[in-house]
Amino acid sequence: MYKKILVALDRSPEAALIFDFALSLAQAKTSELLLLHFIDWQMQDASPWIGVATLYDVDVSGKHHDWSRRHLQKEIEHSQSWLESLAIKANQHDIPCNYECRVANCNLGIGDRAKEWGADLIVIGRRGHKNISEILLGSVSNYVIHHAPCSVLVIQGNKTAETDELANALEV
Template sequence: MEYSKILVAIDRSSQSRLVFQKAFHLAKVEQAELKIFHCVGLSPLAFGSAGDIYGQGLGRAAQVQQELMAKEVEEVKSWLQTFLDECEQHGIRATSEYKIGEAGYWIREVSLSWNPDLVVMGRRGRSELAELFLGSVSNHVIHHLRCSVLIVQNPE
């Protein structure tokens, strides 16, 4: 058995199904344990209008931000459960995990603590200029992990 633990990092894009399917297939063939990971991004905090110079709207904005984050976390838990159910139906041992923050950092941290043999993830295919300014999660992961990394390219 070449891979006994596979970490699949998925986002909520249209490509996530393809990325999951690649990891799912490998886990089935290798009889490996699968961890399905998602990182919930932080959205910018709405600070109120420009006329709100005393920050009176900050308290309300923070409350709204917390409510939105709680709603998104519940959606993510339900979404991840659909992948776990699929694994269970096919006899694949699987768990899921999510973190809030920057994806590259958390994929590295989860990999260090869980110690997979392989990480499977997608690539958005940003332009070179966009990658220069925004960075690339897949590039970050490739350069910061000690295990094998499979980058699933978007066929479009």
């Protein structure tokens, strides 16, 4: 039995499945969940044209930075609202649940937060990239597995009949 389950979520279509799986592991009034979502700080000021000698690279007016801050704030608010809706669902199952949205690198942040919080288990998804796409895109789940301070349960992104049944069984 796990008492403190950290659930690392992104905004992928599989996020609901990962949450539901973590919820199925938790036991009412005994376990607690921490839903954790990261907005990658490295991507917030990025443009696909950076490095191609555009005016974007030399924005002296500061307008881009104001836009970035507003965009980031909206993303944080949207993510917190989404996480709150999941936390409410957990609370309806008598599972205490908190949530956090952080602007940071998720690779480092997930393990660090699990250690700070004293998590017994990290539940995380895997999209199933293979070969060159995994090398180019990276693998958060792989990084977490190798650096986590506790056990890690990786939920495969491709749905199977078994995971569909679990998700349907948890719909209340």
